Amino acid sequence: MSNPSAAMIVIGDEILSGRTRDANMHHLAGALTEKGIDLREVRVVSDDPGAIADAVTALRSRFDHVFTTGGIGPTHDDITADCVAAAFGVHVGVRDDARALLQAHYDRSGQDLNQARLRMARIPDGAVLIDNPISTAPGFSLENVHVMAGVPNIFQAMLAGLLPRLTGGAPLLSQTLRVERGEGDIAGPFAALAEEFTDLSFGSYPFTHNGIYGSNLVVRGTDASRLDAAMVRLSEVFA
Amino acid sequence: MSNPSAAMIVIGDEILSGRTRDANMHHLAGALTEKGIDLREVRVVSDDPGAIADAVTALRSRFDHVFTTGGIGPTHDDITADCVAAAFGVHVGVRDDARALLQAHYDRSGQDLNQARLRMARIPDGAVLIDNPISTAPGFSLENVHVMAGVPNIFQAMLAGLLPRLTGGAPLLSQTLRVERGEGDIAGPFAALAEEFTDLSFGSYPFTHNGIYGSNLVVRGTDASRLDAAMVRLSEVFA
Numbered sequence: 137m138s139n140p141s142a143a144m145i146v147i148g149d150e151i152l153s154g155r156t157r158d159a160n161m162h163h164l165a166g167a168l169t170e171k172g173i174d175l176r177e178v179r180v181v182s183d184d185p186g187a188i189a190d191a192v193t194a195l196r197s198r199f200d201h202v203f204t205t206g207g208i209g210p211t212h213d214d215i216t217a218d219c220v221a222a223a224f225g226v227h228v229g230v231r232d233d234a235r236a237l238l239q240a241h242y243d244r245s246g247q248d249l250n251q252a253r254l255r256m257a258r259i260p261d262g263a264v265l266i267d268n269p270i271s272t273a274p275g276f277s278l279e280n281v282h283v284m285a286g287v288p289n290i291f292q293a294m295l296a297g298l299l300p301r302l303t304g305g306a307p308l309l310s311q312t313l314r315v316e317r318g319e320g321d322i323a324g325p326f327a328a329l330a331e332e333f334t335d336l337s338f339g340s341y342p343f344t345h346n347g348i349y350g351s352n353l354v355v356r357g358t359d360a361s362r363l364d365a366a367m368v369r370l371s372e373v374f375a
Numbered sequence: 376m377s378n379p380s381a382a383m384i385v386i387g388d389e390i391l392s393g394r395t396r397d398a399n400m401h402h403l404a405g406a407l408t409e410k411g412i413d414l415r416e417v418r419v420v421s422d423d424p425g426a427i428a429d430a431v432t433a434l435r436s437r438f439d440h441v442f443t444t445g446g447i448g449p450t451h452d453d454i455t456a457d458c459v460a461a462a463f464g465v466h467v468g469v470r471d472d473a474r475a476l477l478q479a480h481y482d483r484s485g486q487d488l489n490q491a492r493l494r495m496a497r498i499p500d501g502a503v504l505i506d507n508p509i510s511t512a513p514g515f516s517l518e519n520v521h522v523m524a525g526v527p528n529i530f531q532a533m534l535a536g537l538l539p540r541l542t543g544g545a546p547l548l549s550q551t552l553r554v555e556r557g558e559g560d561i562a563g564p565f566a567a568l569a570e571e572f573t574d575l576s577f578g579s580y581p582f583t584h585n586g587i588y589g590s591n592l593v594v595r596g597t598d599a600s601r602l603d604a605a606m607v608r609l610s611e612v613f614a
Contacts (some may be wrong), residue, residue, distance in 0.1 A: 141548055150580055152414045154405030155593065160418070166393030167445060175391045177426070178419035180400070183578065187416070211579040211590075212566035242552045252562030271465065272584070310394060320449045323491030327451035339422065340450040341389055342526055344509070352451075 139174045139305030139358075140200040141227070145191045146180040147206035147216055148286060157286045160205045167295060172305035172358075173201065183207065188219035196281050201302065204293075206286030208275060210252040217276075220283055221260035231259040233275055241272035268296040277301075308357035313370050316350040319340075325373050326353060333366045335359070378413045378544030378597075379439040382432045385419040386455055387525060398527045399444045406534060411544035411597075413439065422446065427458035435520050437463070440541065441597035442534075445525030447514065449491040456515075459522055470498040473513055480511035506536040511614035516540075545597035552609050554588040557581075564612050567591060572605045574598070 144164055146342070150156040161178055166173045176199060180185040187209070194200045207216035221228035234257035235249075242249045256273035259265070266275035268284065268290060271351055275284040275294045284294040315322055319342045330338035336357040355366045383403055389395040397539045400417055409415045415438060420426040427446070434441045446455035460467035473496035474488075481488045495512035498504065505514035505521065508527060514523040514533045523533040554561055569577035575596040582589055592613070594605045 149576070149578055149595075150593065152404055153549065153595065154401060154403075154408050154414075155551075156580065157401045161390075162396045164393075165391055170394050176421055177394075178391070180417035181416055203549075209562075209579065209581055212569060213578050231390065247559070249555070250559060250563070252566075253559035255562075256559075271527040271588075284396070284472075286459035287583065289583065307388055307412060308392060311390065313392075318486070320486070320489060320495075323448075323450040323494075324489070327386060327491075330451060333473075337388070339452050341395065342446070342448055344526065344528065356392065371553070 139172050139308070140303065141198075142168055142173050142175050142201040143195040143199045144175060144178040144201065145188070145202060145204040146178065146286075147183065147188055148180070149183045151180055152182055154191065160286065160291050162294065163292055164203055164287070167299065168252070170310045171299055171302070172307045173302065174305075174308065181270050182214065183213050185215055185219050185222070188216060189223040191224035192220055192273050192281060195266075196279070200280060202281045204281065204283045205291050208256065208273070208283060208285055209360060210255050210273075214255065216283055217258050217260060218280055219282055222277055222322065224260065224262075224281075226261045226278070228258050229261045230254055230257045234265060237272055250259055252357075267293050269293050290326060308356055308358060309363055310354055310356045311363050311367050312351060312355075313353045313367065315353055316348055317374075318349045321349050322351060322353070322374060329366070329369055329373060332369065333357075333362065336362060336366055338366075378411050378547070379412055381407055381412050381414050381440040381442065382425070382434040382438045382440045383414065383417040384434065384441060384443040385417065385525075386422065386443060388422045388426055389417070390419055391421055391434055396555070399525065399530050402531055403534065404443075406538065408547045410538055410541070411546045412555055413544075414543065421568060421580045422452050422454065423463070424454055427455060428462040431459055431462035431520060435518070440519045443520065444530050445513070447461065447495065447524055449494050449512075453494065456497050456499060459517055459520055462510050463499065463501075463517055463520075465500045465517070465521075467497050468569045469493055469496045473498050473504060474476060476504075476511055476513060485613070502559060503535050507530050547597060548602055549595045549596055550602050550606050551594075552606065552613065553589060554592055554613050555587055557588045558590050558612075561590060561592070568605070568608055568612060571608065572596075572601065573603060575605055577605075579604065587590055 198267035388585035502517040
């Protein structure tokens with residue numbers, strides 16, 4: 137039985153312009169690997185309604201889960217909820233439970249729940265809220281699309297609350313052998329080993345460090361004993 | 376006249392599994408912004424022939440340029456050249472000029488140009504080589520698809536050689552005002568300002584730092600004097 141599959145949509149002009157370095161992809165990738173959900177594709181798209189809706193439509197039918205980050209705040213460029221609703225063809229509007237969460241939050245801090253903040257209570261029909269323990273404004277899951285904040289600490293907190301609701305599979309394990317030889321020398325025997333262990337995946341990730349050419353040989357799979365067996369063979373071949 | 380558009384394809388299971396943090400997207404985004412080429416989408420795909428070819432096919436017709444990173448080394452998991460050739464429906468094989476480059480390189484270092492290394496001379500028919508001043512094995516441009524290495528210092532060197540061949544547009548400029556107020560307070564006047572300057576784009580990027588909520592208000596455009604004018608208004612409104 138194979139693991140559930142997933143894709144991610146990172147929404148943000150600020151990443152495509154090079155102003156900001158995305159931090160959420162790496163965090164999600166690690167968390168899903170641990171959970172046994174296979175992240176198969178990531179798309180970074182601009183703050184453009186068509187681009188966001190197209191990505192949601194393309195990915196939600198191909199993967200078991202789609203995770204989005206960014207664009208759910210109170211400013212005019214926060215359009216993710218509308219785009220996701222459009223992709224599903226459902227209505228989006230201020231929802232009472234989300235409004236009540238925000239009202240209580242701003243009452244506590246003595247701030248006004250103004251029109252801009254109320255945008256954060258706009259939730260597509262049929263969605264389930266995702267808790268935001270940092271700044272209250274919730275994310276949401278609409279069927280298999282999970283919409284979360286782009287600010288890294290809020291994203292991470294939302295994801296921590298969401299993941300226990302999802303069914304995972306066998307965690308993907310990996311082991312690495314660092315070899316200080318050029319990839320061209322190791323490619324032949326490495327490919328032969330990959331053919332010995334067809335239930336595992338073998339990747340070679342070259343590096344140069346202080347003038348030394350080398351490669352990290354990575355073996356991945358879900359069966360720890362098979363990984364151990366492959367690492368024994370790798371060590372023999374590249375000792 | 377609008378700037379040329381671009382997409383990027385990052386090829387690598389090691390990024391999707393969370394083992395490695397991609398560094399090339401941020402570098403390419405910054406370099407293209409400076410060159411006046413608009414990066415509109417990035418896809419991270421796995422080391423899977425169908426996924427790579429599908430991404431190339433989908434993006435090369437929609438954007439002026441497509442930049443790929445990863446999967447052009449000598450090991451069995453280096454399949455990018457084959458996938459790009461398949462997407463174009465052209466033949467791929469060892470090319471004499473690429474082989475000569477590699478032969479000279481390995482002769483100099485006293486190493487053998489073995490079968491694995493010869494894989495790096497496999498170039499799709501009709502492609503133009505991209506120089507690799509670090510480790511010789513070339514990248515290539517096939518029409519509007521530019522295929523480069525995944526190792527960051529090699530990718531950066533290839534890109535530096537490639538960019539002067541491409542026609543850019545007006546560099547996208549940006550200016551930022553950091554405001555230590557919650558986004559909910561600034562959203563209304565910020566949206567109003569965005570409507571005053573419809574030739575510029577206005578983005579709000581919230582942060583929390585040491586318990587302070589704030590936002591970086593970013594204005595982008597190609598006309599420096601318009602940016603200056605917008606920043607004057609921003610400063611007035613959020614003084």
